[in-house]
Amino acid sequence: MDSAISRTPPSSPGYVPAGSPLVKLIVAGGFGVGKTTLIQSVSEVRSLHTEEALTAPSALVDRVDFTPDKTSTTVSMDFGRLTLSTGAADPPVLYLFGTPGQTRFKQVWEDLAYGAHGALLILDLRRPDDSYDALDLVERSGVPYVVAVNDFPDAPYVPDAQVRAGLDLADHTPLIHCNARDRNSSIDALIALVRHVLDTYRQDAA
Numbered sequence: 001m002d003s004a005i006s007r008t009p010p011s012s013p014g015y016v017p018a019g020s021p022l023v024k025l026i027v028a029g030g031f032g033v034g035k036t037t038l039i040q041s042v043s044e045v046r047s048l049h050t051e052e053a054l055t056a057p058s059a060l061v062d063r064v065d066f067t068p069d070k071t072s073t074t075v076s077m078d079f080g081r082l083t084l085s086t087g088a089a090d091p092p093v094l095y096l097f098g099t100p101g102q103t104r105f106k107q108v109w110e111d112l113a114y115g116a117h118g119a120l121l122i123l124d125l126r127r128p129d130d131s132y133d134a135l136d137l138v139e140r141s142g143v144p145y146v147v148a149v150n151d152f153p154d155a156p157y158v159p160d161a162q163v164r165a166g167l168d169l170a171d172h173t174p175l176i177h178c179n180a181r182d183r184n185s186s187i188d189a190l191i192a193l194v195r196h197v198l199d200t201y202r203q204d205a206a
């Protein structure tokens with residue numbers, strides 16, 4: 001199935017064929033890295049977001065220096081759905097759950113991660129430290145994951161090898177780049193994750 005995965009949408013995205021494999025994926029990362037943006041840009045159903053306005057007290061902990069347009073924060077989760085095109089009658093359907101990056105929502109994270117097949121960890125290279133807690137949660141959950149650098153235009157250039165070393169990534173963990181605002185780029189990131197999930201399950205089964 002994986003070699004044929006493409007981002008071409010199936011003909012009737014509103015309908016999920018009965019035999020379609022359902023894939024649960026977590027979109028994780030620090031505050032303001034682009035989780036909500038990515039899910040919004042790919043979802044074929046109206047994505048669901050539980051956002052709350054940022055308040056003066058929350059400004060002390062949720063820093064918006066790098067995302068001045070941001071006026072809200074995800075307090076519980078984002079949800080979106082994407083059907084991949086594989087040429088099969090029953091294409092896989094991705095159920096995407098965005099999780100709050102702030103450590104104070106750790107319990108929500110653990111509940112959402114239950115039963116997940118994989119996770120996309122989004123990183124903003126202007127402040128990579130903000131995603132460390134999320135990376136820790138992803139690693140501890142044991143799900144296969146891909147790190148996606150969301151390429152903000154004013155982010156510094158950091159060679160991939162240096163990012164991998166900074167995060168202490170295992171050799172088998174893919175590191176990719178994406179633009180969360182761009183639908184095709186975001187879908188490509190999710191396809192990379194699905195391929196990695198499939199590879200991991202195949203290796204575990206061998």
Ligand SMILES: Nc1nc2c(ncn2[C@@H]2O[C@H](COP(=O)(O)OP(=O)(O)O)[C@@H](O)[C@H]2O)c(=O)[nH]1
Nearest residue numbers: 031032033034035036037067069070179180181
């Ligand atoms: N330029 C640029 N801005 C982005 C990108 N992704 C997200 N943003 C902006 O960054 C801010 C934070 O994104 P958001 O998706 O709310 O972050 P979240 O906290 O991880 O859900 C928003 O104002 C987005 O419009 C991107 O790829 N490029």
Ligand SMILES: [Mg+2]
Nearest residue numbers: 035036073074
């Ligand atoms: Mg959000």
